[in-house]
Amino acid sequence: MSEEKIPAVYFITNKKRGTIYTGVTSNLHKRIYEHKHKFVKGFTNKYNCNKLVYYEVFDDMYEAIKKEKRFKNYLRDWKVELIEKNNPEWRDLYGDLFKG
Secondary structure: OOOOOEOEEEEEEOOOOOOEEEEEEOEHHHHHHHHHOOOOOOHHHHOOOOEEEEEEEOOOHHHHHHHHHHHHHOOHHHHHHHHHHHOOOOOOOHHHHHOO
16 A cells, blocks of 8 residues: 555445445545545445546645535536546556556
């Protein structure tokens, strides 16, 4: 697990076209690890949301928070469309965070 600070907005889900959770973090690697290992109590744990299906990285946390607030106001259908445009198979992108 990386300690590198990566401000990001992300969507995690429990399955293709399943429950979608929108989050923001200053450390994407660490936060998704916490979701996957159920360290995060609440909504994501209750609905077993642990697959990273979309994320956007930002230069600073302020911009990430602004984007998360916008995303949370969007309808589910818009979020599904965004995911499918960028990740049509709803593949778990967590492993991609460690490439490159």
